[in-house]
Amino acid sequence: xxxVEQHFTVSYQYKTFFTVNVFDPSxxxxxxxxxxxxxxxxxxxxxxxxxxxxxxQIVAGIHDYASxxxxxxxxxxxxxxxxxxxxxxxxxxxxxxxQAVNRYGVxxxxxxxxxxxxxxxxxxxxxxxxxxxxxxxxxxPTTVLSQNDSGIGVKNSLNYFDKKxxxxxxxxxxxxxxxxxxxxxxxxxxxxxxxxxxxxxxxxKDRDFFYWIExxxxxxxxxxxxxxxxxxxxxxxxxxxxxxxxxxxxMGSSRxxxxxxxxxxxxxxxxxxxxxxxEAVAMGIALDTMYSALDGRIDRSDADRVINLLIKLxxxxxxxxxxxxxxxxxxxxxxxxxxxxxxxxxxxxxxDAIGRGVEVHAIDATILQNAYRTLEQKTALx
Amino acid sequence: xxxVEQHFTVSYQYKTFFTVNVFDPSxxxxxxxxxxxxxxxxxxxxxxxxxxxxxxQIVAGIHDYASxxxxxxxxxxxxxxxxxxxxxxxxxxxxxxxQAVNRYGVxxxxxxxxxxxxxxxxxxxxxxxxxxxxxxxxxxPTTVLSQNDSGIGVKNSLNYFDKKxxxxxxxxxxxxxxxxxxxxxxxxxxxxxxxxxxxxxxxxKDRDFFYWIExxxxxxxxxxxxxxxxxxxxxxxxxxxxxxxxxxxxMGSSRxxxxxxxxxxxxxxxxxxxxxxxEAVAMGIALDTMYSALDGRIDRSDADRVINLLIKLxxxxxxxxxxxxxxxxxxxxxxxxxxxxxxxxxxxxxxDAIGRGVEVHAIDATILQNAYRTLEQKTALx
Numbered sequence: 001x002x003x004v005e006q007h008f009t010v011s012y013q014y015k016t017f018f019t020v021n022v023f024d025p026s027x028x029x030x031x032x033x034x035x036x037x038x039x040x041x042x043x044x045x046x047x048x049x050x051x052x053x054x055x056x057q058i059v060a061g062i063h064d065y066a067s068x069x070x071x072x073x074x075x076x077x078x079x080x081x082x083x084x085x086x087x088x089x090x091x092x093x094x095x096x097x098x099q100a101v102n103r104y105g106v107x108x109x110x111x112x113x114x115x116x117x118x119x120x121x122x123x124x125x126x127x128x129x130x131x132x133x134x135x136x137x138x139x140x141p142t143t144v145l146s147q148n149d150s151g152i153g154v155k156n157s158l159n160y161f162d163k164k165x166x167x168x169x170x171x172x173x174x175x176x177x178x179x180x181x182x183x184x185x186x187x188x189x190x191x192x193x194x195x196x197x198x199x200x201x202x203x204x205k206d207r208d209f210f211y212w213i214e215x216x217x218x219x220x221x222x223x224x225x226x227x228x229x230x231x232x233x234x235x236x237x238x239x240x241x242x243x244x245x246x247x248x249x250x251m252g253s254s255r256x257x258x259x260x261x262x263x264x265x266x267x268x269x270x271x272x273x274x275x276x277x278x279e280a281v282a283m284g285i286a287l288d289t290m291y292s293a294l295d296g297r298i299d300r301s302d303a304d305r306v307i308n309l310l311i312k313l314x315x316x317x318x319x320x321x322x323x324x325x326x327x328x329x330x331x332x333x334x335x336x337x338x339x340x341x342x343x344x345x346x347x348x349x350x351x352d353a354i355g356r357g358v359e360v361h362a363i364d365a366t367i368l369q370n371a372y373r374t375l376e377q378k379t380a381l382x
Numbered sequence: 383x384x385x386v387e388q389h390f391t392v393s394y395q396y397k398t399f400f401t402v403n404v405f406d407p408s409x410x411x412x413x414x415x416x417x418x419x420x421x422x423x424x425x426x427x428x429x430x431x432x433x434x435x436x437x438x439q440i441v442a443g444i445h446d447y448a449s450x451x452x453x454x455x456x457x458x459x460x461x462x463x464x465x466x467x468x469x470x471x472x473x474x475x476x477x478x479x480x481q482a483v484n485r486y487g488v489x490x491x492x493x494x495x496x497x498x499x500x501x502x503x504x505x506x507x508x509x510x511x512x513x514x515x516x517x518x519x520x521x522x523p524t525t526v527l528s529q530n531d532s533g534i535g536v537k538n539s540l541n542y543f544d545k546k547x548x549x550x551x552x553x554x555x556x557x558x559x560x561x562x563x564x565x566x567x568x569x570x571x572x573x574x575x576x577x578x579x580x581x582x583x584x585x586x587k588d589r590d591f592f593y594w595i596e597x598x599x600x601x602x603x604x605x606x607x608x609x610x611x612x613x614x615x616x617x618x619x620x621x622x623x624x625x626x627x628x629x630x631x632x633m634g635s636s637r638x639x640x641x642x643x644x645x646x647x648x649x650x651x652x653x654x655x656x657x658x659x660x661e662a663v664a665m666g667i668a669l670d671t672m673y674s675a676l677d678g679r680i681d682r683s684d685a686d687r688v689i690n691l692l693i694k695l696x697x698x699x700x701x702x703x704x705x706x707x708x709x710x711x712x713x714x715x716x717x718x719x720x721x722x723x724x725x726x727x728x729x730x731x732x733x734d735a736i737g738r739g740v741e742v743h744a745i746d747a748t749i750l751q752n753a754y755r756t757l758e759q760k761t762a763l764x
Binding site: 016019 | 383384385386387388389390391393394395396398399400401410411414480481489490491492511513515516517537539542543545547552554615618622625630631632722725
């Protein structure tokens with residue numbers, strides 16, 4: 001057979017900064033993150049409306065920061081977009097960004113800087129990656145969830161055909177800045193929701209981190225910022241290591257970080273995203289942990305320990321839309337959709353121990369049903 | 383400053399196959415290109431309407447090939463899309479592909495196989511890359527231009543805001559198959575147009591290849607298939623080497639392969655794509671070659687030699703829409719648009735010699751105008 005073989009590697013590098021008050025004019029983090037000769041480059045800001053509401057001074061603050069730091073390429077039109085999953089359900093916000101890219105001549109060496117929760121970062125990252133085959137994008141995640149998980153990773157997405165993340169690409173950010181100040185204005189639901197991703201990564205990768213979360217649970221409930229900052233940093237480092245050490249652009253069938261996620265994705269869709277991603281992940285963790293126990297992989301006492309921590313932190317572990325009556329229940333269809341989204345063989349992460357994940361390629365519907373019923377009993381008792 | 387650094391590399395690999403009669407059931411090229419355990423995977427075909435017209439048996443041929451080779455995952459609905467640049471001017475064809483991906487459960491380990499000219503491959507590649515964060519795509523380029531240049535590379539695109547390739551990503555194909563049989567049914571314009579990219583790469587990289595094209599010009603005009611196959615293979619190998627050895631995803635400001643392209647992109651847009659890409663590139667080569675001579679970089683006799691070859695092959699070297707009256711002429715605006723599309727500094731490739739390109743960062747409007755006038759005189763004499 002007659003062929004020519006092509007082979008090359010592409011190297012990716014980015015920093016995740018930790019700071020407080022990123023738009024204080026004397027704070028050099030953003031300027032440093034943007035890199036050299038930034039004076040000549042355009043900067044297009046996209047701000048989550050939820051953030052703009054909680055921080056009414058942010059738009060003026062961006063202008064002041066740019067003046068004080070000679071960021072002369074600031075595009076004066078700062079784009080405020082709806083927050084939450086709805087921003088991913090249409091092309092509207094993507095199109096506003098593309099129009100600004102066109103109008104202001106934002107080129108591939110310029111920056112799109114997105115400030116917001118995971119949904120806004122997903123949407124803005126998608127717009128950045130498809131414009132001019134990829135404009136540099138810088139992320140300022142403003143929620144626990146995005147600071148410790150989605151915002152520091154390499155993915156972006158939109159929903160399409162009512163399917164979460166049906167559209168998207170792999171496209172590493174130019175840099176990430178986690179500003180602890182944004183966490184202070186989160187409501188309790190969003191403060192709590194992001195903790196689920198830390199529990200997830202602890203359960204599959206780092207036993208000691210799980211025990212630490214158990215010990216500090218009361219401090220997290222009391223919203224002690226230092227404890228949350230430590231949780232975010234430890235979780236972020238585990239995620240970054242996992243991405244770099246694994247299959248960053250997920251060319252294989254496995255997605256080891258997605259423990260508890262197959263049912264979470266489906267539950268979000270079934271509830272029209274009224275359940276937050278982190279809340280859904282907490283329920284997904286509870287379900288797959290109990291499944292791991294009923295399937296004989298972990299001790300029942302360990303499963304109870306995980307579920308008790310979720311309950312102590314204030315998470316619901318069941319939801320009416322999750323109810324599994326039989327193999328045709330809506331949640332079960334989520335298994336097939338998860339497989340389709342990842343491609344290849346069905347691959348689901350379960351637990352072998354606290355701190356150690358294991359991949360399986362089949363899920364038993366009866367065990368799944370029993371696992372969910374056990375959670376319902378716990379909910380009734382709680 | 384407090385930060386965590388992320389670093390990883392991603393490795394890409396793909397083969398470009400050369401064959402004749404790819405859908406002959408006994409031809410194993412496609413089956414080999416699809417790789418292992420292909421029986422279980424979905425195959426979604428997208429066919430250029432121009433190809434379907436010229437090869438009315440192609441849809442039946444795909445079905446027969448799939449049956450004979452146990453490609454059981456063939457999606458029965460073969461998508462025929464308009465050929466030529468128009469297919470890139472709206473989301474319509476992209477959306478038809480996305481709908482099929484959704485309806486037939488085409489996952490990330492399945493394949494979208496696109497058959498057609500460069501525009502159809504660009505569009506189908508874009509659809510493949512944004513669905514599920516990237517479905518494997520296999521390209522069967524059917525024109526000289528796509529077989530020796532765009533079809534074997536790592537880019538895809540759509541036009542937006544009337545700007546060529548405003549949307550797109552870098553996304554290497556899973557494999558490419560060049561089938562010489564498709565070239566036989568090309569009209570003379572499309573047969574000729576693709577030769578421009580070979581002249582381009584020869585001029586900037588390979589003097590001997592340029593001299594060879596001069597020697598075989600009459601055979602190319604006589605449409606001798608063996609000569610065209612050799613031209614395509616040599617050109618493809620030069621392009622592949624350049625991509626692998628350089629900056630595959632164009633993170634810098636330079637695009638050394640784009641000799642003659644800044645004005646070509648603009649001319650295509652100004653003529654509403656009535657001028658084919660290769661035809662526009664031939665005019666762009668003529669312009670930048672004459673500019674190189676008037677700027678004292680190459681001998682005038684070498685410039686004449688290049689232009690005589692273009693004329694001998696039947697290329698026009700001027701077009702009314704290219705006329706440069708002053709620094710505000712439409713073509714000159716193309717310089718700025720080219721810079722915006724690439725990002726960073728203006729970087730234009732000129733010639734230092736036949737076979738050797740050189741990058742410059744400024745273009746003199748007076749020299750440009752004189753270069754174009756010289757071409758007009760040549761056109762008047764030809």
